[in-house]
Amino acid sequence: MRERLADPQTWCLVAEVGGAVVGHIGIFPGEMSRAPTGDPGVAHLWQLFVRPAHQGVGVATALLHRGLAETAARGFERIRLFTPALQARARHFYEREGFTAPARPFDDQALGLAVVEYWRDLP
Numbered sequence: 001m002r003e004r005l006a007d008p009q010t011w012c013l014v015a016e017v018g019g020a021v022v023g024h025i026g027i028f029p030g031e032m033s034r035a036p037t038g039d040p041g042v043a044h045l046w047q048l049f050v051r052p053a054h055q056g057v058g059v060a061t062a063l064l065h066r067g068l069a070e071t072a073a074r075g076f077e078r079i080r081l082f083t084p085a086l087q088a089r090a091r092h093f094y095e096r097e098g099f100t101a102p103a104r105p106f107d108d109q110a111l112g113l114a115v116v117e118y119w120r121d122l123p
Helices: 002-006 059-073 088-096
Strands: 011-017 020-029 042-050 078-084 106-108 113-121
Touching: 002 020, 011 059, 020 059, 042 059, 078 088, 088 113
Parallel strands: 042 078
Antiparallel strands: 011 020, 020 042, 078 113, 106 113
């Protein structure tokens, strides 16, 4: 993780409340992911997490919108992510934010669980 965050192609933002970190987002080129896209116009949403006490109050939405704006400003045309298939709340969040899952969940051997790949065009 240290190497990924130190890479100048990785963009990361943390959300703070009262000086405490309550969430973060990380994005980098799709070519740097474990499953390269083959398309330099695609970014990969690496992580988006918010502490449970701060979920449902707009922190994730604010982080995502900042991340999408930064990704578009860096010249990317699309963004994709993987999320656990059984994380209904996360899946609903991404779908509400305009992401679509063109394929069924699949087993990610590295993670040891079923995941869904989501995609979204950038403005």
